[in-house]
Amino acid sequence: MKDDEIIALLGNEATHEQAFRMILKAYKEKIYYHVRKIVVDHDDADDVTQETFIKIWRNLDKFRGDSKLYTWLYRIATNEALTFLQKKRKDNSVSIDDNEMLVASLESPRSDTYLDGDEIQMKLQKALLELTDKQRVVFNLKYFENLKYEEIAEITETSVGGLKATYHFAVKKIEEYLTNH
Amino acid sequence: MNLENSKIKAPFTVPEGYFPGLEERLLSGVKISVLSELRRPAVPEGYFDTLEEQLLSTTRLAPLNGTPGTPEGYFDALEEQILSRVKIDGLKRPAVEKGYFEGLEDRIMAEARLQDLPQASVPAGYFDTLEKDILATTTGARKEKFTLFRNIKVMRSAAAVAVIGLVAYGLSWNNPAPKDELAGISSDAMIAYLREQPLMEEDLNFVLEGNEVFLTSEVSDKEITSYLLENGINI
Numbered sequence: 042m043k044d045d046e047i048i049a050l051l052g053n054e055a056t057h058e059q060a061f062r063m064i065l066k067a068y069k070e071k072i073y074y075h076v077r078k079i080v081v082d083h084d085d086a087d088d089v090t091q092e093t094f095i096k097i098w099r100n101l102d103k104f105r106g107d108s109k110l111y112t113w114l115y116r117i118a119t120n121e122a123l124t125f126l127q128k129k130r131k132d133n134s135v136s137i138d139d140n141e142m143l144v145a146s147l148e149s150p151r152s153d154t155y156l157d158g159d160e161i162q163m164k165l166q167k168a169l170l171e172l173t174d175k176q177r178v179v180f181n182l183k184y185f186e187n188l189k190y191e192e193i194a195e196i197t198e199t200s201v202g203g204l205k206a207t208y209h210f211a212v213k214k215i216e217e218y219l220t221n222h
Numbered sequence: 223m224n225l226e227n228s229k230i231k232a233p234f235t236v237p238e239g240y241f242p243g244l245e246e247r248l249l250s251g252v253k254i255s256v257l258s259e260l261r262r263p264a265v266p267e268g269y270f271d272t273l274e275e276q277l278l279s280t281t282r283l284a285p286l287n288g289t290p291g292t293p294e295g296y297f298d299a300l301e302e303q304i305l306s307r308v309k310i311d312g313l314k315r316p317a318v319e320k321g322y323f324e325g326l327e328d329r330i331m332a333e334a335r336l337q338d339l340p341q342a343s344v345p346a347g348y349f350d351t352l353e354k355d356i357l358a359t360t361t362g363a364r365k366e367k368f369t370l371f372r373n374i375k376v377m378r379s380a381a382a383v384a385v386i387g388l389v390a391y392g393l394s395w396n397n398p399a400p401k402d403e404l405a406g407i408s409s410d411a412m413i414a415y416l417r418e419q420p421l422m423e424e425d426l427n428f429v430l431e432g433n434e435v436f437l438t439s440e441v442s443d444k445e446i447t448s449y450l451l452e453n454g455i456n457i
Contacts, residue, residue, distance in 0.1 A: 061252070065245055073244065077234045090244070091251050098252045158233020165230045184225075185232055216225050 044110040057101050064114065065094060071111075071186075072118045078181045079122040079174070081143045081166075083155045089125050093118045112195040115182070119196055123174055140170040161219075168218035176211040183208050413455070 047067075050060035072093055077086035096117050104113055130139060146154060147166055156163070169177050175197070182193045190201045190208075197204065 062249070065248055069244055069248065070241055073236070073241070074232070074234065078232055083234075083236065087244075091248055094248045095251055155235045155237065156233050157235045158231070162230055162233040166233060212225055216223050219223050219225070 048104075048106055048110055051101055051104055051106075054102065061098055061101060064097065064110075068111065068114055069094070072114060075115060075181065075186070076118055076122045078169075078185065079119070079178060080125060081146045081170075085125065085129070089118075089122050092125075093121045096121065108195050109192065112192050115196045116198070119178055123178070126174060138173055144170050164219055164222060165215065167222070168215040171214060171218055172211050176207055176214075179204055179207045180211040180215070 047060050047063050050056040050063065069090070073086060073090045076089045076093065077083065080086050080089055097114060100117070104110070108116075127137065129142070130137060133142060135141065144167065147156070147163065147170070158166075169180065172180065178197060179193060182188045182196060183190075188196075190204050193204050194201045199207075
């Protein structure tokens with residue numbers, strides 16, 4: 042299924058629901074994992090994923106085709122995830138860059154945490170929580186999703202040059218963490 | 223460690239059958255979202271464009287009409303509520319004597335005026351000695367100006383002094399070597415003393431005893447005045 046087919050369906054309001062069903066089928070897992078890497082906890086990721094798709098549905102008529110469909114979808118998902126984290130930190134009265142609650146989800150897994158990784162995978166996730174939210178988003182999209190800087194620039198609405206620097210510093214910081222732990 | 227050369231996967235998993243169920247739930251969520259939007263009643267085209275102006279017009283006109291809306295039966299219950307509150311308020315107020323408030327304002331004002339008067343402090347015991355000090359000052363040092371024709375009492379006093387003077391003169395003439403204890407007191411001191419002492423009848427009798435002849439002699443005002451002037455007594 043090509044994004045072009047979906048975009049064509051979005052051109053007609055009568056076929057919006059069909060387009061949405063196609064988006065859902067094609068992107069639900071990708072959006073979920075993208076959100077999960079940001080919010081860490083499965084239940085939180087589930088909530089944010091649902092909110093993301095509801096927002097996608099409500100804004101289907103605003104998609105003009107100026108950007109790629111998936112970058113538009115990832116942008117909505119990223120914004121929803123980051124907004125969710127900010128609200129969660131505020132509710133827990135912790136600072137804006139405090140990731141302790143996310144670290145706790147990794148270090149004290151419950152039966153419903155849904156983590157299945159080897160030691161290095163877990164260490165990488167812990168290293169990621171040493172980064173800021175923006176660094177994490179950039180690293181995830183580049184490292185795990187293999188997106189180009191131009192695509193990440195569309196999602197995060199920042200410059201390519203800034204993204205390269207952000208990714209470079211994120212990698213260095215993670216390597217340092219993995220070496221020392 | 224070279225991170226980019228070693229592709230490490232994310233450790234996140236999902237419950238079994240999560241994604242098939244997720245799609246269904248997401249569709250349900252979207253339908254609920256759509257339904258909640260459909261629940262909103264339809265409005266005529268351009269309704270919200272003019273709504274603000276309409277509301278502002280209404281709020282401007284309401285006070286002009288003088289009949290702002292009130293709940294049904296509001297005024298029926300209002301009187302009763304006010305009376306109840308007045309009764310309660312009356313119970314709270316302490317009782318006062320009849321007529322207490324009449325003249326209260328004047329009493330308060332009088333009290334306030336008294337409190338406004340400047341109060342100079344005085345040395346301790348000042349008033350205990352004040353009367354004595356005043357008397358000592360006035361009787362000891364002050365000489366009142368003698369006004370012959372304004373005060374009959376003073377005139378009488380002056381006449382008495384004149385008589386006494388004459389008597390004294392007579393006595394001294396008849397007895398050139400007085401032996402009494404008052405001999406050392408000057409005439410001026412004696413006159414000043416006698417002027418300020420009330421002259422009683424018995425005093426006159428004491429003075430004139432044996433000199434009754436002076437009482438029978440008539441002395442005119444002119445004679446008295448001229449005598450006093452001659453003797454340096456200021457009148």
